[in-house]
Amino acid sequence: EDQVTQSPEALRLQEGESSSLNCSYTVSGLRGLFWYRQDPGKGPEFLFTLYSAGEEKEKERLKATLTKKESFLHITAPKPEDSATYLCAAHGSSNTGKLIFGQGTTLQVKP
Amino acid sequence: NAGVTQTPKFRVLKTGQSMTLLCAQDMNHEYMYWYRQDPGMGLRLIHYSVGEGTTAKGEVPDGYNVSRLKKQNFLLGLESAAPSQTSVYFCASSASGQIYGYTFGSGTRLTVV
Numbered sequence: 460e461d462q463v464t465q466s467p468e469a470l471r472l473q474e475g476e477s478s479s480l481n482c483s484y485t486v487s488g489l490r491g492l493f494w495y496r497q498d499p500g501k502g503p504e505f506l507f508t509l510y511s512a513g514e515e516k517e518k519e520r521l522k523a524t525l526t527k528k529e530s531f532l533h534i535t536a537p538k539p540e541d542s543a544t545y546l547c548a549a550h551g552s553s554n555t556g557k558l559i560f561g562q563g564t565t566l567q568v569k570p
Numbered sequence: 571n572a573g574v575t576q577t578p579k580f581r582v583l584k585t586g587q588s589m590t591l592l593c594a595q596d597m598n599h600e601y602m603y604w605y606r607q608d609p610g611m612g613l614r615l616i617h618y619s620v621g622e623g624t625t626a627k628g629e630v631p632d633g634y635n636v637s638r639l640k641k642q643n644f645l646l647g648l649e650s651a652a653p654s655q656t657s658v659y660f661c662a663s664s665a666s667g668q669i670y671g672y673t674f675g676s677g678t679r680l681t682v683v
Binding site for chain 2: 504
């Protein structure tokens with residue numbers, strides 16, 4: 460059964476303290492690995508798509524990487540405005556466009 | 571540029587009542603999805619549609635029905651609401667498959683008492 464697991468569930472950082480969020484997946488025929496950001500009371504907002512092992516993408520203080528079993532979201536020198544829930548999702552081999560989501564990591568960055 | 575619009579944003583239902591959640595997208599996307607989000611459970615797929623006039627069951631379809639009569643609209647119905655359906659519901663749409671990712675609506679918070 461296809462599965463996506465994120466860790467940790469919650470992460471507290473001081474402003475400027477870099478860290479990484481983990482997304483482990485067991486998905487047959489991975490076609491894409493997605494990262495989303497979700498602010499309280501809002502819908503998830505698209506951040507990155509990774510397609511193959513070794514691929515990396517960056518946006519401001521965020522960098523996403525992909526291996527054959529995991530993806531990491533690295534946050535460098537975070538600011539309080541980076542506080543949000545980060546969701547990881549995988550697209551397997553089906554042609555229906557369905558994504559399998561992890562439970563998310565809630566990040567709090569304190570000033 | 572509206573993207574994906576969900577109505578209503580909040581609703582309180584009594585057990586046994588029915589209601590319809592509306593999702594509208596203006597991006598000419600083929601694929602549309604309904605998810606529910608519960609604490610500790612993540613986003614779970616209820617139903618989805620790969621084109622006008624088509625629907626299919628997702629991971630947790632029981633107690634829900636859907637219709638996609640027009641390409642831009644995807645309706646989620648609860649025929650007889652139950653407290654277990656208390657959740658936040660998100661609609662999403664995408665172009666062909668997942669290559670471009672989903673665009674999500676802002677959600678509907680539903681409470682069934």
